[in-house]
Amino acid sequence: MKAVxxxxxxxxxxxxxxxxxxxxxxxxxxxxxxxxxxxxLAKSGVKQVVLAVNYMSEAFIQxxxxxxxxxxxFHSKEEEPLGTGGPIKNAEGLIGHEEPFLALNGxxxxxxxxxxLMKKHIEKGATATIALYRVEDPSRYGxxxxxxENCVVxxxxxxxxxxxxxxxxxxxxxxxxxxxxxxIPSGRQVSIEREVFPKLADEGKLYGHxxxxxxxxxxxxxxxxxxxxxxxxxxxxxSRLGKSVRMESTVEIKDPTVVGDNVVIEEKSxxxxxxxxxxxxxxGKGVRVQNSIVFPGVxxxxxxxxxxxxxxxxxxxxxxxxxxxxxxxxxxxxxxxxVTLARRVTVCPSRVVSKGxxxxxxxx
Ligand code: GDD
Ligand code: MG
Numbered sequence: 474m475k476a477v478x479x480x481x482x483x484x485x486x487x488x489x490x491x492x493x494x495x496x497x498x499x500x501x502x503x504x505x506x507x508x509x510x511x512x513x514l515a516k517s518g519v520k521q522v523v524l525a526v527n528y529m530s531e532a533f534i535q536x537x538x539x540x541x542x543x544x545x546x547f548h549s550k551e552e553e554p555l556g557t558g559g560p561i562k563n564a565e566g567l568i569g570h571e572e573p574f575l576a577l578n579g580x581x582x583x584x585x586x587x588x589x590l591m592k593k594h595i596e597k598g599a600t601a602t603i604a605l606y607r608v609e610d611p612s613r614y615g616x617x618x619x620x621x622e623n624c625v626v627x628x629x630x631x632x633x634x635x636x637x638x639x640x641x642x643x644x645x646x647x648x649x650x651x652x653x654x655x656x657i658p659s660g661r662q663v664s665i666e667r668e669v670f671p672k673l674a675d676e677g678k679l680y681g682h683x684x685x686x687x688x689x690x691x692x693x694x695x696x697x698x699x700x701x702x703x704x705x706x707x708x709x710x711x712s713r714l715g716k717s718v719r720m721e722s723t724v725e726i727k728d729p730t731v732v733g734d735n736v737v738i739e740e741k742s743x744x745x746x747x748x749x750x751x752x753x754x755x756x757g758k759g760v761r762v763q764n765s766i767v768f769p770g771v772x773x774x775x776x777x778x779x780x781x782x783x784x785x786x787x788x789x790x791x792x793x794x795x796x797x798x799x800x801x802x803x804x805x806x807x808x809x810x811x812v813t814l815a816r817r818v819t820v821c822p823s824r825v826v827s828k829g830x831x832x833x834x835x836x837x
Contacts, residue, residue, distance in 0.1 A: 474519045476575035481527040486693045489803035489821045495529045497579040502704045503733045515542040517587040525560035527551040558663030570651040578645025582700040584687040594648035600678035604646040606688045615643030615666045617681045625679040630666040702747045705729035
């Protein structure tokens with residue numbers, strides 16, 4: 474099996490953290506999301522992966538090179554962003570016309586069985602088969618209306634909630650027949666969801682299969698934190714400590730939590746539940762971290778609390794600071810002593826913050 478992973482896009486909803494890394498390389502339980510995806514693809518029997526990249530493409534080449542987990546890896550680079558359909562057309566030469574292939578939105582964390590979808594695709598002889606996931610509010614997703622035979626009769630991208638034909642969301646996981654290349658114009662931005670799927674639905678060549686299990690789009694801060702929680706619950710379960718972690722005996726680690734290599738945690742700190750502490754982080758005395766993602770190299774000083782927040786690489790958080798729900802602190806930012814960032818405050822990379830902020834906002 475071959476797979477193409479959509480790995481471009483600017484991830485504006487994850488700024489400022491996405492200013493310095495692409496969305497697929499955001500750590501989840503201390504490993505980039507893409508590592509988890511590649512691991513699943515290898516298990517599903519995929520032998521060749523095309524990474525469709527543009528924004529910060531070098532970061533991917535540096536991390537994965539030309540092969541990983543027994544799979545060959547190709548980097549298909551776009552000069553200009555080509556949307557969600559254009560990159561697939563752009564990779565036509567690498568994918569070839571021999572057999573159906575997988576196409577994946579790269580910002581999804583899932584335990585989906587890709588080989589099952591391939592089987593169903595072949596059974597129906599479809600041009601495209603999409604995985605569907607039942608959601609509460611389908612207005613943030615592509616939505617499909619299915620017949621009993623699993624044929625998609627209507628596909629609408631991000632409809633207003635009242636107009637959604639069902640609550641079956643496009644999970645961003647597809648099997649595509651090489652015939653798909655005839656449906657995607659080349660050399661320009663194409664949305665597969667807005668331009669290609671509705672047409673295939675009209676022609677009766679689009680099929681869908683719903684599934685249950687783990688599935689989440691990490692594209693927004695809430696989704697990113699939730700993905701971390703889901704993975705902690707399902708994969709990590711208890712707590713996992715990296716190599717050379719130095720911890721005082723009075724430290725409490727509450728399950729499930731992951732602590733990376735070379736982390737230092739001083740006395741009476743409480744970490745977890747649902748914390749991911751990146752490698753080389755230093756947590757002072759009486760620190761409290763829960764339901765949060767702390768990137769590598771962060772310093773959190775004495776008596777500070779971090780709850781429901783994301784702290785970027787090498788940020789320095791002072792003493793007696795409070796970082797509350799939905800806050801995102803950019804890489805290398807400095808939050809000075811006694812500052813409270815109450816909720817949904819984002820801080821740009823390298824910014825120094827000396828005063829508290831109680832309402833949601835962005836500190837440039
Ligand atoms: N190569 C490349 N080039 N990749 C891109 C580009 C581009 O120009 N633009 C976006 N991508 C990648 C993103 O990195 C992401 O992995 C994927 O394409 C989907 O783009 P998003 O921007 O995350 O779309 P979305 O989340 O709003 O909606 C999509 O995903 C939903 C499921 O989470 C749609 O496919 C919806 O129909 C779907 O329900
Ligand atoms: Mg997305």
